[in-house]
Amino acid sequence: LEMNxxxxxxxxxxxNSLVILDEIGRGTSTFDGMSIARAVIEYVKERIKAKTLFATHYHELTGMADEYEGIKNYTVAVKERGNEVIFLRRIIPGGADKSYGIHVAQLAGLPRKLIQRSQQILAELESCQTNKV
Structure with a gap:
């Protein structure tokens, strides 16, 4: 349905259109989704030339603002106090430098053990990424 x-x-x-796209590629693998999302952004920018609001969790796409005139990044303002994260409900210029998915899962009420395991897995994944570089 999403691709349709x-x-x-x-x-x-x-x-003359205003195009609003939210999380393109979320229903497939990370690299497939990111590739489709980037190609859609390029297509709209180069061919359609519509004003576009494109929401994504693919941090890797924020570099497109450096590559293309007219592409700008915005993020939700947050304030961190220790382990506490407060979403300030303001949109500010710039790309997200960090993900708060586990924090959002905690706010949604997922079990504490699941949150702790998620944090452990995230640390392992980030360690693997760092070691590959």
Whole structure:
């Protein structure tokens, strides 16, 4: 369904359109999703030339603001106090430098053991990424 909606937007949007896309590629693997998301951004930017709001969790796409004139990054302002994260409900210029997914899961009420295990897995994954570089 998601790709059908994207195809519809790409077919009918014009330079006078306002295109709003949320989490393109979320229903597939990370690299597939990121590739599709980037290609959609490029297509809209280069061919359709519509004003576009594109929400994504792919931090890797924030570099497109350096590559393309007219692409800008915005993020939700947060305040951190120790282990506490407060979402300030303001949109500010810049890309997200950090993910708060586990914190959001905690706010949603997921079990404490699951949150702790998530933090452990995240630390292991981040360690693997650091060791690959």
């Amino acid at each position: 909606e994207v195809a519809h937007i790409l077919k009918y949007a014009t330079g």
